[in-house]
Amino acid sequence: MSELTLHTLKPADGSHRDRKRVGRGPGSGNGKTAGRGQKGQKSRSGSHAMRPGFEGGQMPIYMRLGKLRGPNHRKSMPMGPFRTHTTPVNVRDLAKFEAGTEVTPELLKQAGVVRSLKHPIKILGGGELSVKLTVQAHGFSARAVELIEGAGGTVVRLGGEPEATPEPKPKKRSRPAAAAEPEPEDDTNAGEAEQPSAAEETAEEAETAVEDEPATDDATDEGAEPDEE
16 A cells, blocks of 8 residues: 555545536537526526525415414414524433533533524423523423423523513403482572563563453443444
């Protein structure tokens, strides 16, 4: 075996394959159309730079399928920045730390449990945990809280205290409708009602004057002649 030097370095046998050279004449097997076939959009230059999900202009499948409202379901339509992302970490991954360790997102990245701190970290309840730890994360599942506290550990939620759920207001009891009380009469209005108006007084005086006049008969008037039989 020859001495290993820089100019004799080469890949192991069978680990490297020559790249496919297309468009080098019809005798090469991939000449003329270079393996792209006859005409069409995908035979043109730049045709393989189409966006994901493009189907030649027809209605794409992600628009043909039904969707759910909201950003919190896998079947929902993508909502961009409004879709929630979390980095899951199971409690089995926390068993590698020594008892009494304060586990933080930075420590998880340093230990290789997570690759990035771009998204919030949520602790899930996969596996078992028998080590007492103080775990700091942005979210915890109910099973994870049960396992961590069951081992004597403590759960610390990052990002502020969760908002307290408002207590439901007690239902108002319907009271029976009270009997309508008679409204008290207003003395001022009553006094005004008792006093007759000026027009009524004038009408009453006229009626009294007519009644006081003596009744007169045409037959008994002075100067009237008696009827002849």
